Amino acid sequence: MIFCVHVDNIFSIANPPKENACFRDKLKSLWEISDLGPAKFSLGIAIEHGIDTISLSQTAFIDHVVKYFGQTDAYPVNTPMVAGLQLRHLDKSITLPPELTEWAERTPYCKLIGSLNYIAVAMHPDISFTVSRLLSFLDCYQVEHWTAAIQVLHYLKGTRTLSLVLGGPHPPSLIGYSDADYANCKDTSRSISGYCYLLGGGMISWSSWKQCLVADSTCYAEYIALHESSHKAIFLCQLLGDIGFPCRGSTPLHCDNDAATRLAEDHVFHLQVKHICVKLHSIYDMITFGDIKLLWVHSEDNSANILTKSLSRSDFLRLRDYLGLRDVATCSV
Numbered sequence: 001m002i003f004c005v006h007v008d009n010i011f012s013i014a015n016p017p018k019e020n021a022c023f024r025d026k027l028k029s030l031w032e033i034s035d036l037g038p039a040k041f042s043l044g045i046a047i048e049h050g051i052d053t054i055s056l057s058q059t060a061f062i063d064h065v066v067k068y069f070g071q072t073d074a075y076p077v078n079t080p081m082v083a084g085l086q087l088r089h090l091d092k093s094i095t096l097p098p099e100l101t102e103w104a105e106r107t108p109y110c111k112l113i114g115s116l117n118y119i120a121v122a123m124h125p126d127i128s129f130t131v132s133r134l135l136s137f138l139d140c141y142q143v144e145h146w147t148a149a150i151q152v153l154h155y156l157k158g159t160r161t162l163s164l165v166l167g168g169p170h171p172p173s174l175i176g177y178s179d180a181d182y183a184n185c186k187d188t189s190r191s192i193s194g195y196c197y198l199l200g201g202g203m204i205s206w207s208s209w210k211q212c213l214v215a216d217s218t219c220y221a222e223y224i225a226l227h228e229s230s231h232k233a234i235f236l237c238q239l240l241g242d243i244g245f246p247c248r249g250s251t252p253l254h255c256d257n258d259a260a261t262r263l264a265e266d267h268v269f270h271l272q273v274k275h276i277c278v279k280l281h282s283i284y285d286m287i288t289f290g291d292i293k294l295l296w297v298h299s300e301d302n303s304a305n306i307l308t309k310s311l312s313r314s315d316f317l318r319l320r321d322y323l324g325l326r327d328v329a330t331c332s333v
Helices: 018-030 059-068 098-106 109-122 125-135 143-158 218-242 258-265 278-288 303-307 313-322
Strands: 002-006 009-013 045-049 053-057 162-167 174-181 192-199 202-210 251-255 292-296 325-327
Touching: 009 018, 045 059, 059 109, 059 143, 109 125, 109 143, 125 143, 125 192, 125 202, 125 303, 162 202, 174 218, 174 303, 192 218, 192 303, 202 218, 202 303, 218 251, 218 258, 218 278, 218 292, 258 278, 258 292, 278 292, 303 313
Parallel strands: 174 251, 251 292
Antiparallel strands: 002 009, 045 053, 053 162, 162 325, 174 192, 192 202
C-alpha cells in the first residue's frame, strides 16, 4: 500500500484494491473522514483517468494566477523565455535610485515566482529552466527580471489547457535524458544542468539547476550533469522496484556529448581529467555494474535540452512534445 498526506488530504492506492478499502475503514474507525472516491482534483491539480492513462492539468490554478497578477487581457506567447536572453545580477555595491528601490518593494516578484515554481514542479517541465533562473534573483530582482517572469505568465495563459499525460498502451520502461549548457550563467561562469525521466507516455521526474562547480570545458559540464542524472536513475529504479515494477536491465540514459560519454564509460585522457572531482566518477561504476547504459542522442532530440537553456520557438515546441504534454482537447482520456 502507498499513501501520501498533505495537511488533510490523503491519497492511497493498494494492490490488491481491497486493501485500499480496508485502509479507509481503519481511518474511519479513528477519525471522521470523507471518502471522495477516485481522485479528481487536489491542490490546484485536476486528475483525469483514461483507459490506460492519467492526465494532470492545472488550468484552474493557472487562470487564478493570471488573474491575480493582472494579466487576463495579455496576449499569449509561444515560449516562456526569449531565446538567448541572459539575465544578470546587478552589482550590490552600487546604491539603487530611490524610485527603483520603491518599485522593488511594491512589486510582488517573490509571490509570482513562488506560484510559477509550484506549476513547474507539479506538471510543467517546459518552464522549469526559466523558473530556476528567475529563482536566483529573489533578493535582487529588477525590471528585466519582472518582465521575464510576466512572460512566463503569458506563455502559461496560452498553454493553460496542456495536460501531462502519463501511461499509455505500451509497457512502461524508464528512459532518461541528461544535458548541460556550458557556462550559461554569466555571473558565475557555471553551467546549467538538466535531466528528465520518461515512464510510459510522459515525464515523471525532471530538474533544472545551476551546477555547484565551475566546469572548464563542455565535456566537464556534461560529465557533472551525467553524475547527478545517474543518481536520479538509481533512485527511480529502487522506487519502482519497491512498488512492484522492477526495472529490467540497464536504464538507458541519453547524452548528446560524445566526450562525456566516453569519459563515463572509460577514463580516457587521464592526464586531462585528473582535476575532476573523484565523486563524479561514480557513474563509471554504475555503467560497469549494469545499472545504467549511456546512449548518444542528437542534441535536437535530447529532451533535457529544454531544461538547460532558452530555445527558439521551433526547437522549444518540438522538445515540449517529447515531455508528454498534450492539449486536453486532443488527449485520449
